Amino acid sequence: MAKRASLLAYTVSRLILALPMLFILLTAVFVVLRIVPGDPITALYGGRAPADVVAAARARYGLDRPYWDQYVIYIRQIFTLNFGTSLGEIYRGKSVLDTIIQKLPATIELSIGAMLVASTVGIFAGLVGGVNRDKAVDVAARLYGTIIFAIPIFWMGLMFQLLFGVTLGWLPTSQRFGLTPPPHVTGLYTLDSILAGSWSNFVDAIKHLVLPCLTLGLYLSGFFTKTVRANLLLTVDSDYAEAARARGVRRRAVVYRYAFRNALIPVVTVLGLQFAILFSGAVITERTFSWDGIGTLLLDSINSKDYPMIQGTIVVYAFIIILVSMVIDIINGLIDPRVRY
């Protein structure tokens, strides 16, 4: 179909357009990191080593070169996907790219799980509220949407740990696994457990996922609730819904096919914009639950001023953003027949 071909062209053009933004981002990261007082070497040795050792280390990592040289090397390295080796305390010497790829699945699992929770709870609450405008249920939905955003994620996480982990003892409160992890295929423990055919591993992975995903998911559900409800109020009173009612279409059908489905479409679009919030939230959630993912990695590298790791993580993050927004655009194009390229 002509639409599919133009969709491809659109994707490619989006990718090309993203390059300048990527460039700006990378440069900004570089600049910011050089402004930060101290550098990886001082963070590593912290004045405990004699000056010549420190100077030698600097030279080895190219940090004594003028900034412009460093910049050129940096850009060149990125485009050859060579992110260098870590300079931080924990991962010193390890390849940045490998480390990132190792930690990424954890965050992906967390994000997907959280989005599932968020969308299910949020859409349900928004739907119930929007359809029953101004009744008690609606008031409850509106209050829910407002209050859930006001609860700091880390506190909610702590309270969940307290309730479910300590008091009730039902669920583990930290880490991704209690038993030994399943053999590594994708890094997603749930998937790997299934692939290895190990039921106990699967259950273990799920049990560890519940609290973090619940925490992050409930937090994000507020957004879904508010948006779905607001959109629903508009679509329920829309001209086409009114026309359908005038034709004798059943109320349930009007609510679902006319109001609800049309209300969901803008939600998909705005979803992409929420990605930054998702990431911030994931970082905090990971810290709260000692979840070994990108967020924890990033925090650790900021603390030890591990330039290569920070730069690498941000580049990967930027790629993911671009990927996500493209996917969202594509989904939008598939579900909304009005979208043309």
Place this chain on the structure above:
Amino acid sequence: MATETRSPAAGEITWESLLGPHTFLGRILNPMIQKRRTLAGIMTWIGLFMLIAFVLIALLAPLFSFVGLLRDPILPLCGSDYHYCLPGETRLVNQPPSGNAILGTDYLGRDLFTRVLWGARTSLEIMAIGVILALLVGFPVGLYSGYTGGRLDRILVLVMDSIYAFPSLLLAALIAVILGKGVLNIGIAITVIYVPLYFRVTRNHTLSVKQEMYVEAARALGAKPWTVIWSYIAYNVVVAIPVIFALSAADAILTAAGLSFLGYGIERPIPDWGLDLSDAQGFLSTGIWWTSFFPGIMIVLLTVGLSFLGEGLNDLVNPLLRKERI
């Protein structure tokens, strides 16, 4: 209602001139009063009261500690009578809530109730600095950029959107690392995060007001650009600001707390909710819940109050905004 109404003379200060339907305060307060029975109205008033309560707590806490109604937030407690420790005494670490300490003590033996109330000061200080500075920068820039347009506008939009797209917490963490710890520095970090928001909202409103007939008419009559910007555009755009102010303040509290929780931001031993939560996390598994619960609930209450205020105002004022200009 007065049986005869007259416009106040220029410079005259009366109730009418301060709170009348054409003034900034009036346009906010009138819906709040007229629609006080609606959900939005109730939310606004509850939010306002909660905010005032917290401000009072923040202002009065040092006074109360000074006169002894509250304990000191930094000094540890010892002994069965919970007195301030003398050298050599063992601290009353992590004691549960009791008659001697309403909310218990923390991991260093300090009175939790006092720390929790003092924490309001830190949070409100950071929030105030951050959001007010963001307003002072974002509002005029957005106004000017939206009105003037052109290349400057395009560049500014690009810059602001880039900042806006970046995860706020991480950006704040980076800035905090650059500037260092302390209330002022964190406040500035918050400012940087929220300037794009104020810029965006102001600019959008400016763009739509700019199209209005009365602006065109004013310019046709020869009004100077500055007069047009201030008396016509700013006057209409500014009504949207309190909503953004409240909502960004709510978010700022959460971000600041998040920063302290992650370890960037406030030096110990300053009482700060996020920091105290971070310290308390390690003891959770041994069943010590009060040090985690109470600081957190304070964050929730303050943020909920500000959110109620912002969302309520939004429902009250914004429909009016649209109607008035049609």
Place this chain on the structure above:
Amino acid sequence: MTLSPGETLGVVGETGCGKSTLGKAVLGIMPRNARVRGQIRFGGKDLLKLDDESFRRLRGKDIALIFQDPMTRLNPLLTIEDHFIEEIRSHEDVSRDQARTRARAALESMGIPESRMRNFPHEFSGGMRQRIMIALALVMRPSVLIADEPTTSLDVIVEAQILEILEDLRQAYKMALLLITHNLGIVAEVCDRVAVLYAGKVAEMGPVREIFAKPIHPYTQGLLKSVIHLETKVLSSIEGSPPDLADPPTGCRFHPRCPYAQDVCTREVPALLEYRERQVAACHFAKDFV
């Protein structure tokens, strides 16, 4: 107002006189906070006393409504075919294929080929969308069609086409048509009888020929005088503007603008009485104008 089987009744009035609400009120799809009083008798029953489900079944099947602006009246997510299938299956228990066949027939009678049945609303022009709306309204062969300003947002050529279609369909299906419009020209061409509305009340009603040739009510007189012909040299209009229906004038609602208004007009509401055969008017001094 009365509407007999097979006849076309035009309802005219200025903007804000309440004629658009008429269609929605008859079908019972007024907004949540609306109160409808009085009687709407259809087929011997009072519609306002029906339960929800019975009323729903009646909509689209016995009484149909087409709206003014066709651009926003179709669900952007459903194909044209889907609209029809949904409509038919809301009233009858048939299979999707059977419904599809009937949809095809209805659309083809409106000049929309089968190849376009799976297109979405946004792929059609305004005129075509209105034709789709009409086809959708008539697919269940209702006995009454209420058309709320069906051609107002369309250009003149399309308007003529639509009117022709309506007339053909009406004759083919022996359908009664309630045509709501502000355009007196359309009324003259298409309608058998006309009701002139002012400020929510019927000012005059009767056969089109009689009303246009010999109007009784001063408002109707003013309306007809303001119509522009080729020979018009001076523009004539009715002084003043329509009242706010939330706070209408006392007595006869037209009295502030009526050149013949007397004291009684400000106090008493005139009754709708028959002054000529089948022609009724609500004016204290109607006799003087007959």
